Amino acid sequence: QVQFVESGGDHVQPGGSLRLSCVASGISFTDIGMGWYSREAPGLDRVFIAGIFKTGRTHVVDFGKGRFTISRDIANKTIYLQMNNLKAEDTGTYFCNTFDHAYYTWGQGTQVTVSS
Numbered sequence: 632q633v634q635f636v637e638s639g640g641d642h643v644q645p646g647g648s649l650r651l652s653c654v655a656s657g658i659s660f661t662d663i664g665m666g667w668y669s670r671e672a673p674g675l676d677r678v679f680i681a682g683i684f685k686t687g688r689t690h691v692v693d694f695g696k697g698r699f700t701i702s703r704d705i706a707n708k709t710i711y712l713q714m715n716n717l718k719a720e721d722t723g724t725y726f727c728n729t730f731d732h733a734y735y736t737w738g739q740g741t742q743v744t745v746s747s
Contacts (some may be wrong), residue, residue, distance in 0.1 A: 632657050632658065632737040633655070633657035633658050633736065634655070634656045634657060634664075634735060634736070634738065635653055635654070635655050635726070635727050635728060635735070635737070636654045636738055637652070637653045637725060637726060637727055637740050637741040638652065638653075638654075638737065638741050639651040639652045639658075639740050639741055640653050640724075640725060640740075640741030640743045640744075641743070641744075642718055642744040642745075642746070643715055643743075643744070644746070644747050645681075645717060645719060645744055645745055645746070645747060646716055647697075647717050647745070648713070648714060648715045648716075648717065648725065649713075649714045649717065649743060650656075650711060650712070650713050650714070651667070651711065651714065651725055652709055652710075652711055652716065652745075653667070653674070653709065653710045653727030653738075653740055654707070654708060654709050654713070655708045655709070655710070655713075655727070656705050656708065658708075658729075658735075659705075659747075660683075660703055660705045660708065660710070661685055661705060662685060662691070663729045663731060663732050664680035664682055664683060664684040664685050664729060664730050664731040664732075664738055665682065665683055665703065665710045665727060666679055666680070666681060666683070666701075666727065666728060666729065666730030666743060667679075667680040667681050667682075667701060667710070667726070667727055668680060668725070668726045668727070668728060669721075669723040669724065669726070669743075670704050670723055670724045670725075670726065670740070671722070671723045672723075674714070675744055677726060677737075678685035679692060679709055679710070679730060680695055680699065680725070681699055681701040681718040682687065682702075682730040682731075683697060683701045683702070683703050683710060684731070686732075687703075687744040688700065689701050689702075689738075696716075697716075698714065698715050698716045699712060699713065699714050699715070700712070700715075701712040708721065710727055712725065713742070717743075717745045718745060719746060720745075721743060721745050722743060722744050722745050722746070723742075723743060724740040724741065724742050724743070725740055725741050725743055726730045726738060728738040
């Protein structure tokens with residue numbers, strides 16, 4: 632059974648930084664690509680933020696370029712999202728899941744709130 636456990640979210644001021652973590656079980660990062668998604672509020676769609684292919688190549692969407700970095704620890708089945716220079720519009724719940732396969736069951740996510 633595939634499961635994801637996200638952590639690292641917090642309440643930070645604009646310009647602050649956070650490092651999100653996602654521990655996966657039941658999959659191998661060398662078989663599929665993994666991504667981070669955000670959801671502004673319950674009931675809204677999740678938005679793709681960044682992905683790391685099984686090859687290790689990464690992709691970050693335009694609004695995150697220069698601010699967000701995705702990385703992974705294959706041995707510990709963990710992916711990370713380093714978020715710098717956070718803005719109010721980055722507020723939301725962040726989830727991890729595959730991005731080049733059919734989605735697995737979503738985890739609970741981790742809440743990021745950016746405000747002064």
